[in-house]
Amino acid sequence: MLIKINGEEIDVAESSTIHDVIDKTNAPYAPGSIVCLIKGKQELEKNVSKYKIKTNKGSIIIQLDESDEAKPLVDVWKNQYGEFNDLNIRWSTSIEVAVGPIVTDLEPTSEEYKYYEGDVVLSLSSFSNESTHLIMLKENTTNVYSVPQYNKGIFAHIIGGKKTLENLTDDDKVIGIEPIIERSISTDRVSISDLSTVLQEGNELYTYISFEIDEDSPICVEHLFSYIKDDKLKVSYDCESFLGFYDLEGIDKPKEHNTQRTRGTITVRNEGVGVGKLFIYRENRVLYPNHTTVGRVLNGMELIDIAKENDFITVKSQQKQLMLLNKTQSEATDILSAACVEHVMEGLVDDDAIIVEQSPQYTVDILKEGKVITKSIKKDDLCTIKFVDNAPRSVRYFKLLSGLLENPVGQIKIHFSVPGMHIVIFEGDKKAAKGLIPENNPVDKVIRGQIGITNMASKSAGLIGIRFEDNSEFGPTAENFEATNIIGDITSDYDYLEKLKEGVVVYVTESNNES
Numbered sequence: 068m069l070i071k072i073n074g075e076e077i078d079v080a081e082s083s084t085i086h087d088v089i090d091k092t093n094a095p096y097a098p099g100s101i102v103c104l105i106k107g108k109q110e111l112e113k114n115v116s117k118y119k120i121k122t123n124k125g126s127i128i129i130q131l132d133e134s135d136e137a138k139p140l141v142d143v144w145k146n147q148y149g150e151f152n153d154l155n156i157r158w159s160t161s162i163e164v165a166v167g168p169i170v171t172d173l174e175p176t177s178e179e180y181k182y183y184e185g186d187v188v189l190s191l192s193s194f195s196n197e198s199t200h201l202i203m204l205k206e207n208t209t210n211v212y213s214v215p216q217y218n219k220g221i222f223a224h225i226i227g228g229k230k231t232l233e234n235l236t237d238d239d240k241v242i243g244i245e246p247i248i249e250r251s252i253s254t255d256r257v258s259i260s261d262l263s264t265v266l267q268e269g270n271e272l273y274t275y276i277s278f279e280i281d282e283d284s285p286i287c288v289e290h291l292f293s294y295i296k297d298d299k300l301k302v303s304y305d306c307e308s309f310l311g312f313y314d315l316e317g318i319d320k321p322k323e324h325n326t327q328r329t330r331g332t333i334t335v336r337n338e339g340v341g342v343g344k345l346f347i348y349r350e351n352r353v354l355y356p357n358h359t360t361v362g363r364v365l366n367g368m369e370l371i372d373i374a375k376e377n378d379f380i381t382v383k384s385q386q387k388q389l390m391l392l393n394k395t396q397s398e399a400t401d402i403l404s405a406a407c408v409e410h411v412m413e414g415l416v417d418d419d420a421i422i423v424e425q426s427p428q429y430t431v432d433i434l435k436e437g438k439v440i441t442k443s444i445k446k447d448d449l450c451t452i453k454f455v456d457n458a459p460r461s462v463r464y465f466k467l468l469s470g471l472l473e474n475p476v477g478q479i480k481i482h483f484s485v486p487g488m489h490i491v492i493f494e495g496d497k498k499a500a501k502g503l504i505p506e507n508n509p510v511d512k513v514i515r516g517q518i519g520i521t522n523m524a525s526k527s528a529g530l531i532g533i534r535f536e537d538n539s540e541f542g543p544t545a546e547n548f549e550a551t552n553i554i555g556d557i558t559s560d561y562d563y564l565e566k567l568k569e570g571v572v573v574y575v576t577e578s579n580n581e582s
Contacts, residue, residue: 068268073275073366079266086262088272095275097298100381103369104257104264105271117226117247118148122156124234127203128227128247129187132218140189140215140222143171148244151201155240162208164235167200168192175213180220183207187223190214203232248369258373275381276367278333283324285431287335287359290320292388292430293473294345299379308350310374315472318343326360327351331368334358347371389430389439391422393475393576396443409438421446423476423574444574447560449476452518453578454555458507461520461552465531468496469575479531481571491564492544493531493573495521500529509548512539516557519543525550533557535565 069078072092079088085104089096096102120127131141150169157165175191182188188202190212202212203225214220225232266272280288294300294312304311322337329351336344338357347364349372362384364371370380389406391399397418403410414420420443425433433439454462469477483492503522513519515537521530521544532543542551558578567573 068266070266070269071271073273083266084262085259085264085266085272088266089262089274094272095298095381095383097275097379097381099260100274100299100379101258101260101370101374102262103273103367103373104259104266105273105369106257106267106269115145115246115248118223119245119247120151120228120241121243121245122231122235122241123239125231126228127225127231129203129223130226131223132221134218136218137222139217140173140220143173143189144222147171151241152243153240156235156237157200159236159239162204162206162210164203164205164232165190165192165200166203166241168198170197171199172196173199173215176216177211177213179209179211180214181207181209182212182219182221185225185229186221187225188212188214188220189222190220205229205232258375258378273367273369275383276370277365277383277385278362279365279385280362280431281324281326281360282431282435284335284359284361285323285429287320287323287337287361288431289388289429290315290318290335290343290473291333291345291361292384292390295382295384295388298381298383300345300382302374302376302378302380305375308352309346309348310371312345312347313341315345316341316343318467318472320359322356323359325354325356325358327354328358328360331364331371332360333362333364335361386430386434389433390475391425391439391441393449394422396420396422396441399441403439406434407437408433411438411440412443413440414442414444416443419446420444421449421476423449423478448563448574449559450557450561450564450573450575451559451578452555452575453558455507455553458552458554461503461506461522461554464499464503464529465518465520465554467499468529468531471575471577475576477575478572479575481567481569481573482530484565484567484569486566489535489565490543490545491533491535491567495527495529495531497529503528503552505549505552507553509542509551509553512537513542513548513551513553514556516561517543517553518555518557519551519553521546522550522552533561533564535562 068081072088072094116131118129151166154166157167173196175194182204184204184206186204190200190202192198192200194213302310303313320335320337328348332348334346336342337359374380396412400410422441422443424442426440427433466472469479471477479493482494505522513534518533519542521527525546530544534543
């Protein structure tokens with residue numbers, strides 16, 4: 068049986084499941100994501116009211132006439148619009164553009180009618196249904212177009228692309244016509260997470276979205292990449308006009324490239340309430356300076372249209388992120404070589420040294436310069452942390468402050484270190500720490516190697532600390548237990564940290580150790 072997956076038609080065995088088809092085609096799909104199942108496009112198109120007529124000079128958008136008088140003409144159009152594909156512009160005058168001919172079952176009349184700019188007419192030239200033409204009006208006119216008896220032959224009106232219409236000549240042609248499937252009429256689209264669902268003849272599947280980045284927004288584009296985890300985006304909010312992704316809300320981003328927020332546009336909020344949020348638009352929205360454009364969806368808007376809060380969507384970028392942190396120098400060289408980017412190493416140059424800094428920081432800038440400088444350290448000098456689950460605000464504060472919210476390697480700077488005290492304290496941020504309520508306070512004692520944060524119960528809220536011995540009185544930041552939030556355990560060798568001096572930067576990453 069024939070089905071489509073991500074726009075490509077394939078022949079599959081009867082009773083094939085979604086899983087079977089994904090396996091057979093190797094379609095991009097991240098486990099746990101939704102897929103979009105369209106039961107039948109023919110049914111879907113019954114509710115379509117707009118069509119895009121694509122020519123070699125650009126596109127023209129028409130909207131069907133919904134009156135009862137035009138219905139017989141609309142039915143002919145919906146059944147036969149594909150026959151106008153690949154046809155030449157038959158004639159072009161100052162009044163009209165004609166495409167055709169095709170054969171229909173319509174019958175002509177000889178009446179003269181008044182027509183207006185933007186009318187779209189089915190005309191039976193020479194009073195023959197074998198010479199049915201599509202007429203698009205540039206100006207008002209009165210004419211005998213040998214139209215059928217219905218609605219003066221008018222079945223649609225031009226709502227976009229008038230400049231394209233003006234530029235068409237006899238040397239041009241129609242290269243495609245497609246219905247515009249709007250979200251409001253997508254009643255036959257279903258969100259599926261069960262890959263064992265059996266498919267039927269004519270079904271269409273969409274497993275992922277692809278997007279292109281906006282190279283004029285390098286900082287905010289990197290923020291977009293940071294939202295993508297394991298090739299997936301998690302929806303935080305959905306409404307008629309957009310999907311929202313809010314996991315990185317609160318991270319300040321600059322005003323970069325600002326464009327119209329048309330359907331498929333991806334933006335980052337750059338100012339005000341919700342700064343750092345990511346949006347993908349289902350419908351056109353007005354230009355707004357507090358949104359930086361970071362990209363545009365190229366394929367898979369079907370998934371954007373059906374996704375709901377907490378759904379995961381598989382994503383694929385036309386340009387891969389060049390994030391080298393926490394990779395070895397050898398791994399980075401391979402990645403950069405494939406991208407035709409020069410790799411300059413600083414610090415350790417051993418193949419297995421771990422990269423903790425890169426310059427430029429952002430993918431777009433790396434590609435423009437054609438070169439990136441990486442700084443690496445010994446793997447044993449990278450501090451790994453296993454975070455707790457029961458101190459979400461404090462863990463987020465630490466990740467925000469260190470940079471781990473967006474990057475695989477973060478940085479914290481030593482604020483206080485005295486030999487013999489078996490404690491090291493790192494700089495905090497009092498402003499960001501205002502919301503640090505007490506959570507996961509120690510009970511009997513603080514265990515050696517635990518990392519903690521001073522909460523709002525103390526004037527020193529936001530400081531970060533590590534203890535190098537058990538203590539039954541004070542937390543890792545030398546505060547009492549009520550003012551201490553434990554956020555995790557150091558899972559790497561950390562004894563060397565006790566010997567470091569104030570002002571030294573410590574590189575941190577999240578532990579992959581599940582034990």
